[in-house]
Amino acid sequence: MADLQDDLHPAAEVGRVDEPFPQEGMVVGPEEYRPVSDPDDDPLDRARAVLAAHPVADGYSGLPWALRGLPWYDLDLGESAVDADVPRLRRGQVGAVFWALHLPEGHDGDRALTTTLEQLDLAQAVVAGHDEGLRPARTAGELVDARNCGRVAVLFGPAGAAALGDSLSVLRALHALGLRVLTLTGTSWAGPAGLTRFGEEVVREMNRIGMVADLSHASTPTIRRALTVSKAPVLFSRSAARDLRPHPANLPDDLLTAVGEAKGLCLVPLTAEQAGPTVRDVADHLDHVRTLAGPDCVGLSGTYDTGSAHPQELRDPSCYPRLIAELLRRGWGEADVGLLTWGNVQRVLRAAAFTAHTAQQRRPPSTATVTALDG
Template sequence: MADLNDDRPTTTGVAEDQGPDDPFTGEPYAPEDGTLRRAHALLDAHPVADGCSGLPWALRHLPWYDLELGETAVETDVPRLREGRVGALFWSLQLPEGLAGNRTVAATLEQLDLVHSVIDAHPEGLRLARGAGQLIDARQCGRVAVVLGPAGAPALDDSLGILRILHALGLRVLTLAGTAWAGEAGLTRFGEEVVREMNRLGVLADVSGASEATARRAVALSRTPVLCTRSGARALRPHPANLPDDMLAVLGAAGGLCMVPLTAEQAGPTARDVADHLDHVRVVAGPECVGLSGTYDSGSAHPRGLADVSAYPNLIAELLDRGWSDTELSLLTWGNVQRVLRSADFTARTAQHRRDPSTARIAELDGQRPRDPTAGRTGAGGDSGAIRAGGDSGAIRAGGAG
C-alpha cells in the first residue's frame, strides 16, 4: 500500500494560484520531525472525525474503484485515511443544484443505496455508524466509521414521513437550507416541527449555508447541539458561507460545533490559514465548539500541505507549534463530535418516550398547497442523466475487486 501511495500525484486538489507558505525560504510548510511525531501520537489516541466528505457523489461517476487498495481518482481511500489517522467520516448526501421535487428524493435515495453498497464492498476498512457508540465500536475494530449526512433539506420533499424513512436508512445530519420552510426569513411553523422531529429521531441539524435567521432559530429551538459542517471565520475571510463572530458566539454558547473546512476558497491557500481559522473559532466560541471538515472530494481546491485525507497530521503539527494543548486537540479531532452525537442519542431516547411521531403537514402549519408532483421533472436531457450516472454499478465492481 505504501508503494501505491508514493506513486500518486501530490498536487491533486491543491489551489493552483497560491504562493509558497514561507516567504523567506520559498518552501511549502513542512513540520519538524519531532512535532510531527507528537501529532501522530496524539492522533493515534484521538483520531480525526471529519465533518464533511463528498466521496459518495465522486464515486458514482467512476466506472471502477477499490478504496481498500487505494484509489488515485479521488482524495479519499482507506490507506490514506489510515495515514491521516481519520477515525470517522461524515459522508455528504448533498446533491448538485438543479434537482427539484421528487427528483431530489429519488436522487437522495440512490445516494443512500450507493453508500450502503460501498460500505458493504469494503468491510475491512469502513463501517456504518448510526451513533456515538458505534463510532467507538468501529474504531476498536480498526475500521473507519461512516456517518451518513449531511443531506439537503429538499430531500424531505416537505414530508416528515420521508425524514423518518431517511433516518431509518441511516441519515444522521440534515442541512436546514434551500426550502420554503428554512429560508431567509427563518424557520416557519413547519420548519420548527421538522427540527422537533429531528430531535426525536436523533438527526442533527446543520446550518451550513442557512440564513442567519434560520441558524439562530435552529440553535434556540433544538434540544441537541447544532452543527455548522462547513464554516470558517468571516472575520478572517469574508466568504458568505463563513460565520461572523456574533454567530460563532451564539453557536458556542449553545454547545454547537463549527467545523472549519479545509478548502482554499473558505480558509485560504495554506495550512497556516486553516490554523488561523481554527485559532479564531477557538477564541470566539471556545475549544468545545471547533471541529474539522475536510470537504475532500467535493470539487474544491485545498490549501497547500492539505491535499488529501492523509495530511491531517500536518495540520495538527501546526497547531501544536501554536501552543494548542493535548486536551484542546483531542476535542478538536474526536471529542467534540463524540459529545454532539452522544447528546443526539440521549435526547432521542428521552423524546421517543414523551412524543409520538409527528403527523404534521406543511399545508396545515404554513398554509401551503400540496406540491405539484410533476414539478421539477425533465425529459431525457434534463437531470435524469445525473441520476443514471450513479446507479450502484461502480460499487458492485468495486466489491468484486475488493
C-alpha cells in the same frame, strides 16, 4: 389538532439538560486525560502520537457523489481518481468520516429524494464492499467500535432538506435508512426568511428521532431560530470564520459566539476558498473559532472529493498530522486537540441520542404538515 402537536407537547420540555440520564441512555464519562506524547518531540511526531489516541472525525466528504462517475474503483487498495481512499485515511489517522449526500442545484421534490436515495444506496454498498477498511456507524458508540476494530467509521449525511419534500414521514424513513445529518436550507420552510412554523416542527422531529441539524449555508434567521428551537446540539458541516475570510458559508463573530452558547459544533473546512491557501490559514480559523465558541465547539471538515481546492499542505486526508503539528506549535494542548479531532463529534452524537431518548417519552411522531402549519 393533531397537526399542532407542539402545542400539546411544548418543545421546551424536550431533552432538558438538567434531568438525570435515563438508565438506557447512560453515558460513561471520559477517563482522566493523560498526555500521550513527549513535549520535547518534533511537532509532527507529537501530532501522530496525539492522533493515535484521538483520531480525526472528519465532518464532510463528497465521496459518494465522486464515485458515481467512476466505472471501477478500489478504495482498499488505493484510488487515484478520488481524494480519500482507505490508505490515505489511515495515514491521516482518520477514525470516522461523514459522507455527504450531495444535491445538485435545482434538484427538488421527487428528483431530490431520488438522488438522495441513490447516493445513500451507493454509499452503503461501497462500505459493504470495503469492509476490511470501512464500517457503517450511526451512533457515538459505533464510532468507537469501528475504531477498536481497526476500521474507519462512516456516517451518512448531511443530506439536503429538499429531499424531504415537506414530509416528516420521509424524514423518519431516511433516518431509519441510516441518514444522521440534514442541512436546513433550500426549502420553503428553511429559507432566507428563517424557519417557518413547519420548519420549527421539522427541527423538533429531528430532535425526537436523533437527527442532527446542519446549518452550513443556512440563512442567518434560520441559524438563529434553529439555535433556539433545537434541544440537541446543531453543527455547521463546512463553516469557517467570516472575519478572517469573507464567504457566505463562513460565520461572523456574533454567530460563532452564539454557537458556543448553544454548545453547537462548527466544523472548519480544509478548503482554500473558505479558509485560505496554507495550513497556517486553516489554523488561524481554528484559533478564531476556538476563541469565540470555545474548545468544545470546534471541529474539522476535510471537504475532500467535493471539487474544492485545498491548501497546498492539506491536499488529501493523509495530511491531517501536518495540521495538528501546526496547532501544537501554536500551543494547543493535547486535550484541546483531542476535542477538536474526536471528542466534540462524540459529544454532539451522544447529546443527540440522549435528547431523542427523552423526547420519545413525551412526544409521539409528529403528523404536522406544511399546509396545516404554514397555510
